Amino acid sequence: MIVHQVFFWLHNPDTDLQPVMDGCRKIGSVSTAKDFSVGVPAKTEKRDVIDDSYHIALTVYFDSIPDHDVYQEHPDHLQFIADHKAKWAKVQVYDFEV
Amino acid sequence: MIVHQVFFWLHNPDTDLQPVMDGCRKIGSVSTAKDFSVGVPAKTEKRDVIDDSYHIALTVYFDSIPDHDVYQEHPDHLQFIADHKAKWAKVQVYDFEV
Numbered sequence: 001m002i003v004h005q006v007f008f009w010l011h012n013p014d015t016d017l018q019p020v021m022d023g024c025r026k027i028g029s030v031s032t033a034k035d036f037s038v039g040v041p042a043k044t045e046k047r048d049v050i051d052d053s054y055h056i057a058l059t060v061y062f063d064s065i066p067d068h069d070v071y072q073e074h075p076d077h078l079q080f081i082a083d084h085k086a087k088w089a090k091v092q093v094y095d096f097e098v
Numbered sequence: 099m100i101v102h103q104v105f106f107w108l109h110n111p112d113t114d115l116q117p118v119m120d121g122c123r124k125i126g127s128v129s130t131a132k133d134f135s136v137g138v139p140a141k142t143e144k145r146d147v148i149d150d151s152y153h154i155a156l157t158v159y160f161d162s163i164p165d166h167d168v169y170q171e172h173p174d175h176l177q178f179i180a181d182h183k184a185k186w187a188k189v190q191v192y193d194f195e196v
Contacts, residue, residue, distance in 0.1 A: 002140050003155070005103065007192065039196035042100050044163055045170075050191045057101070057194040065142055072143075093148045094105065096155040098137035 001034070001098050002062040004071075007054040009090040016087040017055055024058045027080045032067040036060045054092070068095070099132070099196050100160040102169075105152040107188040114185040115153055122156045125178045130165040134158045152190075166193070 010016045021038050028036025037059045041052040062068040071077055108114050119136050126134025135157045139150040160166040169175055 001135075002142070003135070003137060003157070004142075005155075037099075037101070037196035039101060039194035042163065042166075042193040042195040044100070044102075044166055044193040047191070049189045050193060052193070054192070057103075057192060057196070059101070059196070065140065068140075068142055091147045093145070094152070094155060095140040095142040095148060095150070096137035097140040098135035098155070098157070 002065055002068050003094075003096050003098055004060040004062065004068055005094040005096070006058040006060075007092045008056040008058070008088045009053065010055045010087055011089050012087070013055045016084075020084050020087055021056055023080045023084050024056060027071075027074075027077050028058070028060055030071050030074045030076055032062060032070040032074075034061045034063055034067075100163055100166050101192075101194050101196055102158040102160065102166055103192040103194070104156040104158075105190045106154040106156070106186045107151065108153045108185055109187050110185070111153045114182075118182050118185055119154055121178045121182050122154060125169075125172075125175050126156065126158055128169050128172045128174050130160060130168040130172075132159045132161055132165075 008020060024038040039057040122136045137155040
């Protein structure tokens with residue numbers, strides 16, 4: 001399975017957290033996605049190895065890289081980026097196979 | 099649910115990838131963990147936002163922060179760290195609530 005793990009840092013989380021999370025939920029439902037989750041930093045004890053500076057964690061699961069590739073180019077995904085990219089300061093992606 | 103997402107960068111992946119992955123699989127089975135997966139970077143198309151420089155992605159799922167805290171202090175987890183920490187150059191953790 002392919003795990004597409006995305007972290008978003010927002011310019012203005014106070015106003016933009018909910019709209020971007022709502023957008024994440026919409027694109028998580030793109031047909032080739034097997035499953036998805038949208039989260040925020042958990043209040044685990046702070047440790048040097050933990051990065052909790054991001055605002056949103058989007059995880060999308062795919063059966064294969066081709067399924068992931070369809071998602072990347074899906075109109076709903078491109079619309080999500082167009083609608084929200086001005087709101088994020090940084091995006092970090094980790095794609096891994098489990 | 100609490101997602102404990104860990105990325106490991108190894109000094110010598112050629113020799114140490116399998117032992118550390120095996121260790122990850124062992125600690126993923128600690129009793130308070132709801133589920134876990136151990137992965138490696140997927141061969142998705144390279145993009146500026148993707149970090150594929152790590153060697154292992156360990157994801158452990160918990161029902162609650164107290165369950166996560168039990169795992170952190172579990173003898174199997176502490177033994178894993180003692181056995182393998184010399185092998186990793188960097189560890190990065192993202193804990194998030196979904």
